Amino acid sequence: MKRAVHQFLPSLAPRDAIGSHTLSIQRALRNAGIESDIYAGETHRELRTHARSYKEWRGGDAILMYHAAIGCALGDWMATRTETLVLDYHNITPPEYFESWAPETGLLLSQGRSQLGRLASTAALGLADSAYNAAELDALGCARTAVVPIFIDPAQWGAVDETELRSLQASKRGADWLFVGRVAANKAHHDLLCCFAMYQRVFDRDARLWIVGGISSGEYWHALHRLAEHLGVENNVVFVGAVSDGELGAYYSAADVFVCVSDHEGFCVPLIEAMWWGVPVVAFGSSAIPGTVGDSAIVLPHKQPAVVAAAVNRVMADDALRTNLISAGRARVSDFDPLRTAATLLYELETLG
Amino acid sequence: MAAETTPTAAGLPDQRQLLAEIERDVREHRRSGAISAEFEAELDRAFDEVSPPGATGGGFDNVVDQAARHAIVDYDAPTLGSTPLRFVKRLVKQLTAWYLIFVGRQLVAFAGTTLRALRILGGRVDELERRTPALDPRVQASPPPVASDLDVAEWIPFAIERILQTPSTGRVLHADCGDGSLLCAVTAAGIDGYGTDARLDAGAKADEYAVEVRSAEVLDHLRTLPKATLRGIVLTHCVDRMALGDQLELVGRAADAVCSGGIVVIVTQSLHSWAAGRGEIGADLAVGRPLSAPTWIHLLNRAGFVAEPAVPGKVELPDAVAQSSDPAVVAIARELFPPCTVGIVARRE
Incomplete structure (x- = not known):
């Protein structure tokens, strides 16, 4: 194998799944004695020492690994390169989820998908977080694809914010639902609110829902607040926003159930995080979600609010099921052991000769 | 209810059984009134009501209005x-x-x-x-009957016999399963079957008979299924009320969902019988109508199935005609009293 594998990505940012994944790959490659640098379209100031601008790449005998995400100039630039290309695909949200709420993001996603199509047909290898993503690469004509999960390393998550945890626990009166993810229409927070409203009305008046994650579309965010008021659940729903690692740990530690009714996920790291923290998962089986959770969660074939609410109630009322889901979840997390992921990645890169 | 669930080797209950129990729990809450149809309908439209015009895909005019704002x-x-x-x-x-x-x-x-x-x-x-009735919002606004007056009883042995001739891997889906009578017989024959039906009360009999019924329209359900997972699909009722575009999609989805060697069984009303059951106005304004047996066979063959010749259903003849041995009477009766239903079987290649 070539002794240099350099990574290229549109944006390197802290507390971001692709950013963390890129840094983990760099560690794994360097530990294996392979030269590895990171080149980005944009780099957050916290990580300025970790990456260079892609415009500084001077060429050489190396494999270039491109993390396909949103459309950008880097994507077009990658298509002009003649070095061996490895495409690492984390999925690009279909633009239609953004066209109504953030048209400018929708356009960038369309551009990203167009660039992906061009790159997939020229890549020597397509790496995908999930079988779902691999199937997309196959359909785009990628010569060879392999599933290499996203790097998930709980050791990097840090300690729980105990003050936050005590505060959450002190105010507890009923079941506490949690969902973690960007507030964007493809995550279907609006459906989650409806499911929660049903649960609160039928099963538990004191239940709470914590929605954790940064905002991708302000208009969608405002619509969710109006929806919570419309449904009469505004006092039981907390739009937490973006949080630190310690605060995130507190929310996972305090939650009774992680509920995901997202319409589109390429992998969904929070599902694995929830299982690591011992939170039972109830999820709608869309896109890559069934592949991520395996048999360790309740995966629903649809997301009628009544059915989701009843599933959560079952998890809350059935101690044996709850215990088994927690232990199965923890076993599932071990499938994503970073050492195993690193070995799979290196094996696939070795095959490029 | 928890005790009913059979644990798997990993200690977790069988997902399929667990989902069936959850669906049953929902039906019980609906019957008791704890979950009201009004509240479910309110949840269905709540997000549209609080969203900006066009944001939730609410029609061409709304989206154009949204563009005008921007x-x-x-x-x-x-x-x-x-x-x-x-x-x-x-x-x-x-x-x-x-x-x-x-x-x-x-x-x-x-x-x-x-x-x-x-x-x-x-x-x-x-x-x-x-000028295209199936697309006209005014026609779509008049709700079609969720099920026709088709009685599937005579077709139950036919369907079971054909399913038993297929490879035994995968489940059998009965779309628009109604009261679940065909599903009960399928299950009693040792076939792993389940049904879909969009009517809120369709699951009542299912609970009584302990069969699995999911609250969903067949196309919505088939869109979520992985490829080549079903042993067979039995299509009744829905095939007689779907618009042509939906019928075409149904064949394609069925071809995706059924495994190699699996089958599709379609039981459809004759156009004459279907129209007679609706009256002239109901038939004229219907969004969808049954296709003829040759059309189904053509579509199935084109989608990767190998269809057998259509099987006519029983004919109810007046006693005097039924008992006649006169060939002329029999020939005339065949023209005057065609079968009300037709069965079509197609095997996935």
């Missing part, structure tokens, strides 16, 4: 910030206002003209829809 250029850029920054922003704003307004007006003019062209195009599409 087409207005706001020249009044915010100038917040620290005191020196605010000063600089205001200065830049004043110095460049003439230029931005000059360019902005051209953009607004372009957007306005484009939107006008879109509205003209929309009007033409409306005209086309008015």
